[in-house]
Amino acid sequence: MPGLFDTINIKGLALKNRIVMPPMATGMATEDGEITDRHTKHYVTRAEGGVGLIILEHSYVLKDGKLRRAQTGLYSDKLIPGLKRLVEAIHSKGAKVIIQLNHSGAKAPRSLTGKQPSGPWNIALPNASEVPRPLTISELQTIVAGFGDAAYRAAEAGFDSVEIHGAHGFLLCQFLSPYTNCRDDEYGGSLLNRLRFPVQVIKEVKTRIGENMPLFYRFGADDMIEGGLSGDEAKLAAKHLEQAGVDVIDVSGGIGGDGQKITGQGYFVPLAKGIKEVVKVPVIGVGNITEPEYADTIIREGKVDLVAIGRTLLSNPDFPKQAAQKLGIKL
Numbered sequence: 438m439p440g441l442f443d444t445i446n447i448k449g450l451a452l453k454n455r456i457v458m459p460p461m462a463t464g465m466a467t468e469d470g471e472i473t474d475r476h477t478k479h480y481v482t483r484a485e486g487g488v489g490l491i492i493l494e495h496s497y498v499l500k501d502g503k504l505r506r507a508q509t510g511l512y513s514d515k516l517i518p519g520l521k522r523l524v525e526a527i528h529s530k531g532a533k534v535i536i537q538l539n540h541s542g543a544k545a546p547r548s549l550t551g552k553q554p555s556g557p558w559n560i561a562l563p564n565a566s567e568v569p570r571p572l573t574i575s576e577l578q579t580i581v582a583g584f585g586d587a588a589y590r591a592a593e594a595g596f597d598s599v600e601i602h603g604a605h606g607f608l609l610c611q612f613l614s615p616y617t618n619c620r621d622d623e624y625g626g627s628l629l630n631r632l633r634f635p636v637q638v639i640k641e642v643k644t645r646i647g648e649n650m651p652l653f654y655r656f657g658a659d660d661m662i663e664g665g666l667s668g669d670e671a672k673l674a675a676k677h678l679e680q681a682g683v684d685v686i687d688v689s690g691g692i693g694g695d696g697q698k699i700t701g702q703g704y705f706v707p708l709a710k711g712i713k714e715v716v717k718v719p720v721i722g723v724g725n726i727t728e729p730e731y732a733d734t735i736i737r738e739g740k741v742d743l744v745a746i747g748r749t750l751l752s753n754p755d756f757p758k759q760a761a762q763k764l765g766i767k768l
């Protein structure tokens with residue numbers, strides 16, 4: 438079985454190792470969502486540290502889907518030149534880079550959008566400041582197109598591909614979760630109905646990036662809330678995501694977005710292993726991974742295919758180089 442420093446080729450995306458920097462919001466963009474020099478330096482430093490793949494932080498595909506001030510944007514063509522410079526800088530250091538596409542839905546605050554938040558249904562998420570209103574079908578189609586346009590911009594900027602954000606209680610997760618989706622039309626109710634909107638987004642994004650780019654999906658495989666998505670239903674959902682065209686499943690969880698409060702080495706790895714057992718596409722495992730030996734072992738044991746190292750890379754950009762040394766690998 439391969440290990441942490443073995444290469445992997447995913448539909449033509451050749452990674453020099455299996456260390457992934459997962460998407461982590463930096464708050465370093467301008468108020469309009471444009472890339473800044475500080476931003477570029479942040480990612481280039483991690484690329485220099487030897488990470489194989491960077492998944493750039495969640496970026497809002499439409500203005501109505503913005504979560505925070507200084508969040509990275511993908512909602513307009515005017516953002517492409519800044520993103521292009523960032524991508525070139527990361528590529529020049531030997532890492533590959535994709536970008537996470539997001540719409541916050543019911544989590545998008547009125548203070549930023551000037552509107553009542555909207556989602557599948559008028560059910561507030563834990564800690565929400567306002568009850569959302571249900572999106573109309575025509576609004577859903579606008580959002581599907583928004584994801585497609587954003588994906589096209591990412592490809593124009595030179596990204597190696599994109600990741601759709603379907604976890605942490607954001608819009609796609611809101612649709613898939615029985616906790617937040619109580620619609621009585623074709624977008625709610627059964628698992629297949631709750632999957633309808635995420636699958637439409639997947640198909641649109643695939644059409645816009647083309648067949649040659651592997652599509653990543655951050656999948657909230659356990660909402661960690663009573664009445665939410667979990668267990669066998671989540672496994673079945675993963676199979677449907679794969680069937681819809683997802684090429685890599687990046688497993689996370691927690692509809693409240695507070696998964697990272699859990700402690701313990703590899704806390705979402707058992708969840709990722711459960712998903713890997715039912716799909717054929719590569720799976721990414723995450724959760725407080727700090728030890729190179731542990732990261733290497735979970736790949737060698739076939740639990741996951743790639744390992745995401747988040748906060749450890751924030752505090753130590755050279756983690757990959759040091760991990761290679763510790764494992765006796767010559768880079």
Ligand SMILES: Cc1cc2nc3c(=O)[nH]c(=O)nc-3n(C[C@H](O)[C@H](O)[C@H](O)COP(=O)(O)O)c2cc1C
Pocket residue numbers: 459460461462463494495537602604605655689697723724725726745746747748749
């Ligand atoms: C500061 C910060 C920002 C984050 N932003 C995102 C994000 O934009 N998209 C996402 O899917 N996850 C986000 N996450 C979650 C991480 O991708 C990762 O799953 C989590 O931190 C657990 O990995 P770790 O224990 O190695 O840090 C964020 C986490 C942190 C700490």
